[in-house]
Amino acid sequence: MSIPLDRLYQYIEDTAQSIFKDRVIIYRFYPHGSKNLLDLTTTRLIDFYLEVMHPHIYCHDQEPLAYDFYKNMVRYDSLFGKFKHFKYPSMRQQSVLLHSEKRSTNLEQYTQDNYVPSYWWSHAVIALDWFRYARHVVLHPCPQKTFLAYNRSWGGTREYRLKFLDYLIDHDLVNSCRTWFNPVDPGCQAHFQQHQFDNPKWKPIHNLEKYFHPTDADSNSSADFDLDDYNTFDIEVVLETLFDDGRLHLTEKILRPIALGKPFILAGTYGSLEYLRDYGFRTFDEIWPEQYDLETDSDSRLKQITSLMRDIENWDPKIRQERVAQAQIIADHNRKHFFSTEFFDQVVTELKTNLDTAIQQVSQSKDYQGFLNFWNDQTADPIKLQALIDETSILLPNIADINRIKKIMSAQTQDPDKICLSLDQRPLSMMDLDPGS
Secondary structure, three states: OOOOOHHHHHHHHHHHHHHHOOOOEEEEEOOOOOOOHHHEEEOOOOOHHHHHHOOEEEEEOOOOOOHHHHOOOEEEEOOOEEEEOOOOOOOEOOEEEEEOOEOOHHHHHHHHOOEEEEEOOHHHHHHHHHOHHHHHOOOOOOOOEEEEEOOOOOOHHHOHHHHHHHHHHHOOOHHHEEEOOOOEOOOOOOEOOOOOOOOHHHOOOOOHHHOOOOOOOOOOHHHOOOHHHHOOEEEEEEEOOOOOOOOEOOOHHHHHHHHHOOOEEEEOOOOHHHHHHHOOOOOOOOOOOOHHHHOOOHHHHHHHHHHHHHHHHOOOHHHHHHHHHHHHHHHHHHHHHHOOHHHHHHHHHHHHHHHHHHHHHHHOOEOHHHHHHHHHHHHOOHHHHHHHHHOOOOOOOOHHHHHHHHHHHHOOOOOHHHHHHHHOOOOOOOOOOOOOO
């Protein structure tokens, strides 16, 4: 399916520019979901002058941050050398890193590399778009199973899902749970029995292929909902992207049952239910115990979740009917809150507040002298100087760009950005400055 996420980043761009009162350069991964640095591009074509003179915001707000994954990657230019990590050259020492996780050691590492972190719950706004038709859906429950647990991929941070299936078998819950299983993970293309586990404790004991049917769901499935599924269970067990981790990072996965008005048990990192409550959602501690959410040991937390499922499955039929009805009242509240102006305003206000703080910090991190020194060194080399003179693409630096920027930075003024603003009102031309000036 086509997901127009660039509309989201254009909205972020507009929001940031209203804060900064001028152009802000937005980088995002496109295609969305890519981890390739070559796919980290701007939302619109910009010339080198704009890229140098205006603040950068790098959007890594859909996936969990992965500092170690990127730390040895560089952008390499045969003429001007290496640019570390995400960053393109800029006259500012700092750039904004827009992200969607809390309680993160990654943030400390990025901060040391001169990124200014700015948090917002991007998946909330994404889910409001993806599940917008859910507010009009009327479910007709005809439960065939007690639980639903979507389980498409188990590679990477999702290895715990294999052990979840193991525990379903141990607790005799296979027939109580509508779930699936891919013997070969669609991401890493490995069979689970030959897979090299990052955490060996998640390696299953049972032969899962004997117990669970394969799924034909694709990578876009979490952006949609299946009414045939949602009419046939009482409680969804949400298997989040992060579980065996110290970070808080919730995605559209937990917001789908909320949008459809279904009760849920959340398999996420510890404290995830409290994260939801901070945004105005209610959880189900009045009806079943939710101590599992406080358990910092991931294996113990997973065992507590499957033990809770076993306890619910063993409820007396009359008690079960009463408690499911009570849970539905909470689920109805959550659905109403999800589609409310109050929830949207809370998320967007948080985005604006955090972006404001980050942009103000970045805007003060100008390093004119460092940038001048860099380009003075480059133009001292005859080969590199000739390359700048010969360059005709507005997307790459040429001598006119460099001289224009150097004049701005060298100007004797209390606010060099005022000159930047006045010059930026017209398109860049190769005739702006004489190459020899």
